[in-house]
Amino acid sequence: MEWKLKPEDTRLLLKSLLALAIIGIVAAVLVIPSRARLADLDTAIAGVQEKIARQEAFAPMFAELRRAAEREAGLSFGFPAHAPLDRQKLQDLPGLVQGKAQAAGLSVLEMTLDVNSVLLDRSRVMLQGVFSGQLAQFRLFYLELQSLPSLNRVERVEVRAVPEGLEFFVQMRFALT
Numbered sequence: 124m125e126w127k128l129k130p131e132d133t134r135l136l137l138k139s140l141l142a143l144a145i146i147g148i149v150a151a152v153l154v155i156p157s158r159a160r161l162a163d164l165d166t167a168i169a170g171v172q173e174k175i176a177r178q179e180a181f182a183p184m185f186a187e188l189r190r191a192a193e194r195e196a197g198l199s200f201g202f203p204a205h206a207p208l209d210r211q212k213l214q215d216l217p218g219l220v221q222g223k224a225q226a227a228g229l230s231v232l233e234m235t236l237d238v239n240s241v242l243l244d245r246s247r248v249m250l251q252g253v254f255s256g257q258l259a260q261f262r263l264f265y266l267e268l269q270s271l272p273s274l275n276r277v278e279r280v281e282v283r284a285v286p287e288g289l290e291f292f293v294q295m296r297f298a299l300t
Contacts (some may be wrong), residue, residue: 153170179286188282191258207246207298208273213238214298216250217270229263230258232290247275247296254291258282261291273297 128136217234224231233253240249240256254264261282268274279294 128220184289184300187258206272207300208248209300213248213299216248216273217252220250220252220295223267223271224252224254224264227256227267228260229254229264229291241299244296245300248299249278249294249296251292251294254293255285255288256291257288261289268295271297273299 195274213236217236221234231252231257233251235251237249237251240247254261256264265277268277275296275298277293277295279292281292283290283292
């Protein structure tokens with residue numbers, strides 16, 4: 124049995140194939156971008172889940188820091204300066220603080236003596252330091268700071284959790300003569 128198509132059937136078949144091709148193209152144009160967006164969203168979600176997992180790894184450290192902050196909430200950061208530092212010995216100050224940090228077991232990552240701070244307050248100079256270690260080591264260092272007679276006050280302490288442990292940013296003011 125042979126199939127013989129009439130001209131009308133041929134036209135109808137061509138129109139049907141053309142309609143299917145147009146529907147396929149329109150579907151591809153509408154579906155492909157949405158599939159790409161879904162793939163991008165899946166990648167972004169996986170990245171956020173990875174960040175959340177990393178943060179959860181630091182949760183015990185954060186809980187310990189919160190408990191320590193609650194225990195020491197009433198303590199002050201200010202120390203009275205017993206003996207102001209002689210301006211001639213200003214260059215020795217970072218070494219003194221670095222020695223106290225290393226004696227407490229902290230690693231000194233950065234130490235900056237801001238001599239421009241003397242322009243704002245002629246009786247004090249600001250020293251900033253970034254240290255790495257554990258909370259117990261920082262407590263020892265903080266207590267050792269009190270033995271520096273020229274320490275006027277600790278203005279800011281920031282703690283940041285890093286994969287190696289904790290980083291501490293400390294901003295201090297020392298009295299000058």
